Amino acid sequence: MAQASQDQGAVGIADPDEDSPNMIAYRKIEDIITRLQDETEGVPVRTVKSFLSKIPSVVTGSDIVQWMMKNLNIDDPAEAIHIGSLIAAQGYIFPISDHVLTLKDDGTLYRFQAPYFWPSNCWEPENTDYAIYLCKRTMQNKTRLELADYEAENLARLQRAFARKWEFIFMQAEAQVKIDRKKDKTERKILDSQERAFWDVHRPVPGCVNTTEMDIRKCRRLKNPQRVKKSVYGVVDDTHTQSPVHTPSQQSSKDTREDVEKEILFLNTQLDRHCMKMSKVAETLMIYTEQYLDYDPFVTVPDPANPWISDDVTFWELEASKDPSQPRVKKWGFSLDEALKDPVGREQFLKFLESEFSSENLLFWLAVQDLKCRPLQEVAARAQEIWQEFLAEGAPSAINLDSHSYERTSQNLKDPGRYSFEDAQDHIYKLMKSDSYPRYLRSNAYQDLLLARKKPEAEQGRRTSLEKFTRSVGKSLTSKRLTGLMQSS
Amino acid sequence: MSELEQLRQEAEQLRNQIRDARKACNDSSLSQITAGLDSVGRIQMRTRRTLRGHLAKIYAMQWATDSRLLVSASQDGKLIIWDSYSTNKIHAIPLRSSWVMTCAYAPSGSYAACGGLDNICSIYSLKTREGNVRVTRELSGHTGYLSCCRFLDDSQIVTSSGDTTCALWDIETGQQTTTFTGHTGDVMSLSLSPDSRTFVSGACDASSKLWDIRDGMCRQSFTGHVSDINAVIFFPNGNAFTTGSDDATCRLFDLRADQELMMYSHDNINCGITSVAFSKSGRLLLAGYDDFNCNVWDTLKGERAGVLAGHDNRVSCLGISSDGMALATGSWDSFLRIWN
Numbered sequence: 101m102a103q104a105s106q107d108q109g110a111v112g113i114a115d116p117d118e119d120s121p122n123m124i125a126y127r128k129i130e131d132i133i134t135r136l137q138d139e140t141e142g143v144p145v146r147t148v149k150s151f152l153s154k155i156p157s158v159v160t161g162s163d164i165v166q167w168m169m170k171n172l173n174i175d176d177p178a179e180a181i182h183i184g185s186l187i188a189a190q191g192y193i194f195p196i197s198d199h200v201l202t203l204k205d206d207g208t209l210y211r212f213q214a215p216y217f218w219p220s221n222c223w224e225p226e227n228t229d230y231a232i233y234l235c236k237r238t239m240q241n242k243t244r245l246e247l248a249d250y251e252a253e254n255l256a257r258l259q260r261a262f263a264r265k266w267e268f269i270f271m272q273a274e275a276q277v278k279i280d281r282k283k284d285k286t287e288r289k290i291l292d293s294q295e296r297a298f299w300d301v302h303r304p305v306p307g308c309v310n311t312t313e314m315d316i317r318k319c320r321r322l323k324n325p326q327r328v329k330k331s332v333y334g335v336v337d338d339t340h341t342q343s344p345v346h347t348p349s350q351q352s353s354k355d356t357r358e359d360v361e362k363e364i365l366f367l368n369t370q371l372d373r374h375c376m377k378m379s380k381v382a383e384t385l386m387i388y389t390e391q392y393l394d395y396d397p398f399v400t401v402p403d404p405a406n407p408w409i410s411d412d413v414t415f416w417e418l419e420a421s422k423d424p425s426q427p428r429v430k431k432w433g434f435s436l437d438e439a440l441k442d443p444v445g446r447e448q449f450l451k452f453l454e455s456e457f458s459s460e461n462l463l464f465w466l467a468v469q470d471l472k473c474r475p476l477q478e479v480a481a482r483a484q485e486i487w488q489e490f491l492a493e494g495a496p497s498a499i500n501l502d503s504h505s506y507e508r509t510s511q512n513l514k515d516p517g518r519y520s521f522e523d524a525q526d527h528i529y530k531l532m533k534s535d536s537y538p539r540y541l542r543s544n545a546y547q548d549l550l551l552a553r554k555k556p557e558a559e560q561g562r563r564t565s566l567e568k569f570t571r572s573v574g575k576s577l578t579s580k581r582l583t584g585l586m587q588s589s
Numbered sequence: 590m591s592e593l594e595q596l597r598q599e600a601e602q603l604r605n606q607i608r609d610a611r612k613a614c615n616d617s618s619l620s621q622i623t624a625g626l627d628s629v630g631r632i633q634m635r636t637r638r639t640l641r642g643h644l645a646k647i648y649a650m651q652w653a654t655d656s657r658l659l660v661s662a663s664q665d666g667k668l669i670i671w672d673s674y675s676t677n678k679i680h681a682i683p684l685r686s687s688w689v690m691t692c693a694y695a696p697s698g699s700y701a702a703c704g705g706l707d708n709i710c711s712i713y714s715l716k717t718r719e720g721n722v723r724v725t726r727e728l729s730g731h732t733g734y735l736s737c738c739r740f741l742d743d744s745q746i747v748t749s750s751g752d753t754t755c756a757l758w759d760i761e762t763g764q765q766t767t768t769f770t771g772h773t774g775d776v777m778s779l780s781l782s783p784d785s786r787t788f789v790s791g792a793c794d795a796s797s798k799l800w801d802i803r804d805g806m807c808r809q810s811f812t813g814h815v816s817d818i819n820a821v822i823f824f825p826n827g828n829a830f831t832t833g834s835d836d837a838t839c840r841l842f843d844l845r846a847d848q849e850l851m852m853y854s855h856d857n858i859n860c861g862i863t864s865v866a867f868s869k870s871g872r873l874l875l876a877g878y879d880d881f882n883c884n885v886w887d888t889l890k891g892e893r894a895g896v897l898a899g900h901d902n903r904v905s906c907l908g909i910s911s912d913g914m915a916l917a918t919g920s921w922d923s924f925l926r927i928w929n
């Protein structure tokens with residue numbers, strides 16, 4: 101190998117790339133690794149006797165698991181295996197006789213990776229490097245260095261790809277073998293295994309997760325292409341000096357005066373904002389979750405049962421039917437929003453308003469909601485229709501707006517847009533919320549549904565003829581409106 | 590002192606004043622206040638369905654509003670619409686560009702959208718008269734990759750991009766109605782508020798911003814994370830939101846307190862978060878991680894309530910159905926899993 105391993109690698113602390121996405125994860129793992137290797141507090145690193153030779157510098161998988169459970173406050177060995185396997189997959193520890201990088205809770209022997217090879221050094225070794233590595237392995241007459249099947253296949257592929265520069269690669273491999281031969285036998289065992297583990301990370305066994313794969317959204321943002329290490333053996337591939345994937349990040353240009361002025365404007369608006377106290381905020385969060393806990397299938401067992409678990413779709417069938425369940429009706433009482441969100445809730449509320457001759461408010465609100473969803477080209481025409489229906493002089497479904505909102509809206513209609521009725525809609529919403537909605541909740545119609553009181557057939561006939569009359573009048577007034585809201589009875 | 594220097598000082602002073610105002614509101618912390626609250630206990634969820642069919646990493650998914658269909662996008666160049674309950678594929682849509690990073694389902698169920706390295710948001714009509722699926726619009730205008738898109742309704746869609754901006758589009762005309770500028774890093778994710786008037790975005794500049802859809806203004810900006818924010822989701826009541834980041838933490842921010850309320854992290858969690866979602870009541874926060882697991886957090890107490898292990902590669906996306914019954918996770922291992 102071109103470089104001595106042990107003292108290389110620990111990257112300086114004052115490093116501008118420290119907050120790059122993977123670095124944070126690497127530093128945390130390296131903390132654990134450092135602790136694991138601590139002379140007094142870490143795992144015992146031993147030389148193990150085997151047959152006629154010795155295996156230097158190893159620890160057992162179960163030692164690592166035990167250490168993690170004790171020092172990282174883990175109760176469940178499975179969690180320790182999970183974290184340990186992650187650390188192994190990144191290449192920080194490795195089994196000495198397996199290409200597959202996982203942690204096992206048994207006597208399997210593991211070694212620590214040299215800091216030189218740590219992922220935090222931004223390794224992106226090229227294929228020429230890998231070719232040199234595989235080539236040099238074939239030159240050494242040791243069974244422990246024999247190529248695995250997938251490695252032999254990789255070598256064959258690389259030979260075809262680099263056919264023209266194979267002589268160069270071969271020479272480099274020979275040079276590496278010469279350098280390696282000069283090393284102490286025990287040291288060689290360790291270095292060879294670390295080198296192999298490095299390649300297990302960057303050229304993993306087929307079927308294993310390649311932990312060096314990066315999210316393509318983050319790939320091009322590698323901040324410093326100079327930091328990327330491309331060769332273990334000091335070979336620079338001059339065919340592409342500029343990585344096609346990495347572009348040096350734009351040096352953040354100094355803020356222009358305009359930028360700072362914009363920021364000051366923004367900050368001033370933020371300063372004017374009224375901040376709510378933490379205790380109040382926390383309280384509202386707690387109240388909300390408490391209220392909806394019964395409706396959260398992950399916390400409260402739903403009734404009827406969760407179709408995913410029971411394989412019974414009754415729950416969905418009930419939701420789709422026009423007959424609302426009692427809990428669903430109860431939810432309409434939480435807020436006007438909830439009543440309006442649910443199509444059946446909307447329908448029921450509308451029915452009630454019709455009985456009071458005040459349905460135009462809700463119909464206006466719904467029309468404006470619909471306006472906001474229309475394609476731009478339809479907006480102007482639709483806005484005019486809404487104005488004619490609800491606000492113009494002699495409008496058939498006149499709503500009551502305060503003069504201020506009326507003026508504003510009238511102005512907006514000169515250049516109609518999706519949000520021309522925002523003020524009016526807000527005003528009407530507040531009106532409904534403070535007036536008709538509470539009345540609706542107190543009404544017989546709602547209470548009957550809430551208490552699941554079913555009117556027996558006989559009682560239907562006892563409805564006064566006045567009630568019937570008002571209902572039918574209400575119906576004809578609204579029959580022109582948005583369809584799909586009314587249940588034809 | 591130059592004028593620019595003076596301005597910078599003014600900005601710094603304002604920032605300090607805002608920080609002090611926020612501190613003054615800190616009469617307590619969320620975890621202190623919820624200390625006495627009953628814990629949710631251990632949450633254990635099992636995989637109920639595995640959706641097999643993609644041939645490469647899954648990058649994104651979204652549930653349809655009917656809580657049964659969902660759309661997923663994979664780097665095998667396909668958008669698949671699944672009936673997750675029966676595991677049948679309803680549509681397998683070949684994409685023009687296989688480098689897809691996001692997908693969305695319109696609330697009406699009539700459209701799906703996706704985009705990625707092509708910088709374009711493609712709108713697909715799922716309910717054509719002929720019965721097949723085809724592209725109806727290609728919304729181009731972004732100068733960077735499309736990281737996220739969300740339908741407001743059949744006429745409008747909001748997108749976020751690697752060009753550091755977000756945009757609101759009128760689908761019919763293909764025009765950008767509004768552009769939202771302010772982030773200084775790739776915008777990775779966005780979440781629409783329950784009332785559809787605002788949305789929140791998370792970016793690689795470690796900040797998240799609240800935007801007014803109507804006028805394009807940034808209403809609030811939140812800091813706290815120390816690395817890229819990959820995912821953002823509104824709390825069900827629309828007054829708070831959570832972000833997930835490469836700094837291995839999720840954080841809860843409140844709009845009215847204008848600051849961070851809680852951080853969800855653990856010493857043994859050493860990898861980034863790719864995706865976040867709330868359970869129906871908001872009491873549980875589910876987050877997908879690079880270490881192949883999902884963690885379930887008690888939103889109010891900040892404790893980890895459970896772990897979902899099962900994927901063989903990183904969890905890249907997740908979502909909870911609108912009826913709250915099921916969690917869907919998508920992974921680089923090419924599978925989607927449905928849990929509850």
